[in-house]
Amino acid sequence: MKTVGVVIATYNGEKFLNEQLQSILSQTKKPEKIIIVDDCSTDGTKNIVDEIMKKFPELFVFIENERNLGVTKTFEIGISACKNDYIALCDQDDIWMPNKISELFTLLEKNEDAKLCFHDLALIDEQGNQLGRNFWEAAPKSLPVTGNTARKRLADLEGIVPGCSMFFASDLKNIILPMPESRWILHDWWISAITFFCANPIPLRGEPLAFYRLHENQTGGIPTTVKKKKNRTNKINLYNKTKREIKRILNSKESRIIKKVETNQRRQYSSNVILRIIDECEKHGLSEERKKEYNFLRERIRHNIIKDRI
Numbered sequence: 001m002k003t004v005g006v007v008i009a010t011y012n013g014e015k016f017l018n019e020q021l022q023s024i025l026s027q028t029k030k031p032e033k034i035i036i037v038d039d040c041s042t043d044g045t046k047n048i049v050d051e052i053m054k055k056f057p058e059l060f061v062f063i064e065n066e067r068n069l070g071v072t073k074t075f076e077i078g079i080s081a082c083k084n085d086y087i088a089l090c091d092q093d094d095i096w097m098p099n100k101i102s103e104l105f106t107l108l109e110k111n112e113d114a115k116l117c118f119h120d121l122a123l124i125d126e127q128g129n130q131l132g133r134n135f136w137e138a139a140p141k142s143l144p145v146t147g148n149t150a151r152k153r154l155a156d157l158e159g160i161v162p163g164c165s166m167f168f169a170s171d172l173k174n175i176i177l178p179m180p181e182s183r184w185i186l187h188d189w190w191i192s193a194i195t196f197f198c199a200n201p202i203p204l205r206g207e208p209l210a211f212y213r214l215h216e217n218q219t220g221g222i223p224t225t226v227k228k229k230k231n232r233t234n235k236i237n238l239y240n241k242t243k244r245e246i247k248r249i250l251n252s253k254e255s256r257i258i259k260k261v262e263t264n265q266r267r268q269y270s271s272n273v274i275l276r277i278i279d280e281c282e283k284h285g286l287s288e289e290r291k292k293e294y295n296f297l298r299e300r301i302r303h304n305i306i307k308d309r310i
Contacts, residue, residue, distance in 0.1 A: 005084030163188035
């Protein structure tokens, strides 16, 4: 029987971490290993981990970064350390449904060429109250997407699969590691781009398999990409005070120029990453249909790169 490893990146997550860990321990299909990589927390996160490791010493692996590396590199360390057949990525502040691992494991066993599967997320607030909407419904653009639609969106530098919903085969490590050392690239976009171009990821349609918590202390995630629903502006709190201050700063002429330059830099960098991914995929052989699709995308990306430089 194939095994499952869970990789968790933590940073000052004491408020919600224990609830997340308990939801993993309550899975109907238990993981064989839970790897926690801490990015130099200064709160009680490590104390929570110490206590649970005393109860399950064979189940947990704890790695502590020597310096703060950020979420992408922290996940890279955890993925690299995971020796199981399948890997599930996990945020520190969510709650898993009891059947999450079981459902994703079964789906990927039946669709081995997919290499990665993913699921919807039920949105909750800081207190754990459900917001009445799911991520796929609330996202600004239609989700989930697969195939060439997903690749076009990724080529436009969109994030389409949150890392906390990913479940993938460990042999992907050969192509997703190491991850780029760039502030423009997040781990979930990178893994999505690699996998959608080199394999055939699939969504698990139906009910969400985790509660995704929206709160103001998130170190990363999807809150600012969620659409507000009419009459629910008080429930989906996108932290208006902070946003107003950011908007005020960005409205200055100098800041608008800086923002435009940074946007172009990100597009240039990420576009070149996609081109390298396409080149790498072609080395391993592609169907004629995908060759045509990738040639079209390649030309479109190169055109956008030239346009951004002008």
